[in-house]
Amino acid sequence: MSQTRQSADDQRLAAERELFERLHDADASDAERSAVRDELIETHMPLVHHLARRYADRGEPIEDVTQVATIGLIQAIDKFDPERGSAFSTYAVPTILGAIRRHFRDATWSVKVPRRVQELRGKIDAAHDALAQELGRSPTVAEIAARADVDPADVLDSLELSRARSTAPIDATSDGEAPLADTLGDLDASLTDIENAETIKRLLATLSENERTVVTLRFFDGLTQTQIAERVGVSQMQVSRILTRSLEKLRAGLAAG
Amino acid sequence: MAIARTVAAAMAARADLTLDQIEDVRLAMDEGLAYIIEVVPDGAIVTCEMCVADGIVSATLASTVASSTIAEPNPFAWTVLTALVGDVDLRVDDGSIRLQWNVARDASVQA
Numbered sequence: 001m002s003q004t005r006q007s008a009d010d011q012r013l014a015a016e017r018e019l020f021e022r023l024h025d026a027d028a029s030d031a032e033r034s035a036v037r038d039e040l041i042e043t044h045m046p047l048v049h050h051l052a053r054r055y056a057d058r059g060e061p062i063e064d065v066t067q068v069a070t071i072g073l074i075q076a077i078d079k080f081d082p083e084r085g086s087a088f089s090t091y092a093v094p095t096i097l098g099a100i101r102r103h104f105r106d107a108t109w110s111v112k113v114p115r116r117v118q119e120l121r122g123k124i125d126a127a128h129d130a131l132a133q134e135l136g137r138s139p140t141v142a143e144i145a146a147r148a149d150v151d152p153a154d155v156l157d158s159l160e161l162s163r164a165r166s167t168a169p170i171d172a173t174s175d176g177e178a179p180l181a182d183t184l185g186d187l188d189a190s191l192t193d194i195e196n197a198e199t200i201k202r203l204l205a206t207l208s209e210n211e212r213t214v215v216t217l218r219f220f221d222g223l224t225q226t227q228i229a230e231r232v233g234v235s236q237m238q239v240s241r242i243l244t245r246s247l248e249k250l251r252a253g254l255a256a257g
Numbered sequence: 258m259a260i261a262r263t264v265a266a267a268m269a270a271r272a273d274l275t276l277d278q279i280e281d282v283r284l285a286m287d288e289g290l291a292y293i294i295e296v297v298p299d300g301a302i303v304t305c306e307m308c309v310a311d312g313i314v315s316a317t318l319a320s321t322v323a324s325s326t327i328a329e330p331n332p333f334a335w336t337v338l339t340a341l342v343g344d345v346d347l348r349v350d351d352g353s354i355r356l357q358w359n360v361a362r363d364a365s366v367q368a
Binding site: 008046047050051054089090092093094097098101128135137138139140141142143144152156159160 | 263266267270273274275276277278279280281284287288331332333334336337339340341363365366
């Protein structure tokens with residue numbers, strides 16, 4: 001069976017070589033060259049789809065991955081030199097994969113990761129980019145670890161993590177399992193109320209008696225400034241000033257925790 | 258398959274392959290296993306052997322097949338596999354299937 005594959009490969013390679021010769025034919029018109037380029041792109045689109053599908057489960061829309069992969073293919077077609085004797089696919093696959101991998105490296109995380117992990121990733125990314133530039137090739141895990149002064153295991157972990165950033169809807173179900181939303185508890189409203197009440201009580205204690213009375217009447221008993229003025233025996237303007245001052249104090253107290 | 262991919266990547270990292278090569282190894286494992294799992298009968302055991310020696314990571318995926326005439330690999334899968342890794346060799350005989358490939362450490366890496 002490897003023989004049939006061999007002859008099919010040879011035929012395909014010959015057709016491919018001819019297309020690239022026409023693409024680089026100095027006598028051809030721009031329109032001809034453009035048509036050949038289109039044909040090359042179209043014949044290699046299944047390869048693009050095949051590669052994009054390999055990255056389908058990594059949290060980026062497959063359409064986006066296909067798009068950057070297609071741009072990678074076009075770059076490969078434009079830069080490929082048939083004179084060098086190797087098959088186009090040997091050149092195209094790494095170029096397309098490079099485009100896909102760059103896309104994933106640049107994509108932001110859609111899940112919140114711990115700060116330590118984020119910082120680690122920042123360091124590792126910086127070391128990776130600097131080394132890639134200096135070496136003219138992709139660096140190894142050991143090289144990155146040495147440059148970023150981190151443990152090689154952390155570099156590996158970070159690589160694994162950058163693959164695991166996909167999110168799933170909270171109400172999605174799989175294999176008859178209960179959706180995540182159903183397995184999580186709700187925030188306990190009464191607990192929150194207690195917490196708030198405790199905070200407010202503590203903050204109110206920092207006000208003067210006069211201020212506390214005005215705030216309580218305004219926000220807990222719902223009286224208007226005029227009603228409070230009558231009740232306390234001061235002018236409405238004074239009530240307004242006391243409220244402003246009290247709220248400033250409360251806000252400052254809240255900010256100070 | 259996820260385990261095979263991750264183990265393959267970890268071994269490649271330990272062999273001082275570059276990050277791009279590690280990704281290549283992971284993808285080659287993916288392509289190779291996807292093909293083998295498709296052509297072997299249900300319930301067949303697929304073994305993945307990986308070996309690191311002298312800066313070369315080699316993989317052997319093997320299983321049993323019902324007959325010697327099995328489906329050819331998808332041409333794109335084959336293109337990807339041969340572009341990613343070296344010395345790709347597929348053998349089908351006597352009811353067994355074996356797919357081998359290897360990746361060599363970059364000459365400029367000091368291990």
